[in-house]
Amino acid sequence: MIKVIIERQIAEGMESTYDNAIKKTLSAMISAHGYVSGATYKDAEDDNHRVIITNWTSLDAWKKWSKSNDRANAIAAIKPILKDQEKFTVLTA
Numbered sequence: 714m715i716k717v718i719i720e721r722q723i724a725e726g727m728e729s730t731y732d733n734a735i736k737k738t739l740s741a742m743i744s745a746h747g748y749v750s751g752a753t754y755k756d757a758e759d760d761n762h763r764v765i766i767t768n769w770t771s772l773d774a775w776k777k778w779s780k781s782n783d784r785a786n787a788i789a790a791i792k793p794i795l796k797d798q799e800k801f802t803v804l805t806a
Contacts, residue, residue: 714749714768714769714770714771714806715768715769715771715772715775715803715804715805716766716767716768716769716803716804717766717767717768717769717775717801717802717803717804718764718765718766718801718802718803718804719764719765719766719767719799719800719801720762720763720764720799720800720801720802721762721763721764721765721791721795721797721799721800722761722762722763722795722796722797723761723763723794723795723796724761724794724795724796725761727761727794728760728761730790730794731763731791731794734790734791734794735753735763735765735791737787737790738787738788738790738791739751739753739765741783741784741786741787742767742778742784742787744783745774745777745778745781745783745784746774746777746778747769747770747771747773747774747775747777747778748767748768748769748770748774748778749767749768749769749770750767750768751765751766751767751768752765752766753765754766761796772803772805775803779801
């Protein structure tokens with residue numbers, strides 16, 4: 714099992730837009746092969762810094778999802794409101 718941490722910095726004033734869009738993204742991720750679970754967090758000191766922590770059965774499962782058209786479609790609404798590119802950290806036990 715691996716954990717993937719996704720960090721996003723969203724544009725000022727776009728918090729509610731992001732919150733609505735992330736629900737659709739997480740719904741799409743749930744059906745991805747190898748997805749186990751996940752949770753979303755908001756930085757306690759920066760409302761625009763968001764962190765998603767997901768669990769996957771394997772690195773291959775994550776890589777397949779991360780490069781998939783399904784993921785690209787799921788995050789299409791999020792990309793325009795990001796200040797920077799997403800940051801990914803993959804952790805193994």
